Amino acid sequence: MNKPVIGVTLFRREKDKSNSKYGTINCNYVRAIVEAGGIPLLIPIVNQPQDIKYYLELIDGLLLSGGQDISPEFYNEEPVDELGEIDPDRDSWELKLFTEAYKKKLPVLGICRGMQLINVALGGSLFQDIYSQYDDSLLHTSSDGESCAYHKIIIESGSKLEEILCCLDSLYVNSYHHQALKKPGKNLKVVARSDEGIIEAIEAEDSDQRFLVGVQWHPEDLAGVDDKSLSNHCFQQLFKSLISSAENNS
Structure with a gap:
């Protein structure tokens, strides 16, 4: 059986003041997929909607990565x-990319x-x-905006996420965000809260028919291959579940 190909969205950064922009990604995303x-397969911001079908023909699953705020x-x-x-071009491209992947029931x-975009x-x-x-006393990002904060989450009993995360009902996760979900979208159910x-x-909601999971934390930074702790193993299970679901398309 061929290994499933997972598309990973990139974000853009300016390297200097020359107006040159670079497509980039944290290598931990790549490592987590390979280890799983x-x-x-890295997907750049192309903004050619007609090309989305070609990308989706190349991949068996999609990982929507982190990055900038989503434009309101x-x-x-x-x-x-x-x-x-914000990067409205990225927003527009990824919203179209996800919408077509969702129609095809591609694992995401x-x-x-990435969860916010979904x-x-x-x-x-x-x-x-x-x-x-929401609350100015929360600690969901660090004071320097670069290093991560940690906090506890409670996982919904009986959810697909609970099954994936070793049937644990709570976990400590990292956190780099200052935006969060307010009103959940259609066909989405909330399965963990701080x-x-x-x-x-x-x-x-139809998790028996499709793999569609979004998490606010960064499991790719916690699923260390050299860390044998239960929680790190469980974070890696997120990527293994994505791969397992994508195998049906490979």
Whole structure:
């Protein structure tokens, strides 16, 4: 059997002041997919909607990666002052890419921004800034904005996510975000929250028919191949479940 090919979305960064932009990705995404038995295929921001069908013919599953804030124009809100860096071209491209993957019932895992994008694509909305719009006492990102914070999440009993994560009902996860889900989109159910009520994971209501999971934390940074702890093993199970679902398409 061929190894499943997993498309991984890239984000763009300016390397210097020359206006040159670079497509980039954290290598931990790639490592997690490879260790789970898949072949990562990096998908750049192309903004040629007619080419989406060709990308989807090449892949057996899709991983929507983290990155910048999602522009509120895509869920019909005006931006707040605390909105961070946005890339509307990326938003537009990935929303179209996900929509077509969703129609094909391609297995999809969304991480951080990726979960938020799934929600917006299915008609949901976001807190543009949880500190000013939800609770300014939360700790979901570090003071320097670079290193991660950690907090506990509670996982819904009987959910697909609970099954994937070693049937654990709670976990400590990392956190780099200041946006979060507000109104869940269509066909999505909330399956994990932080102690303060922030939505930490979603999955499809028809999870018996499709693999569609979104998590707010970054499991690729926690699923270390050299760490033998139970929790790190369980985070890697997210990627193994994506690969297992994608095998039916390979």
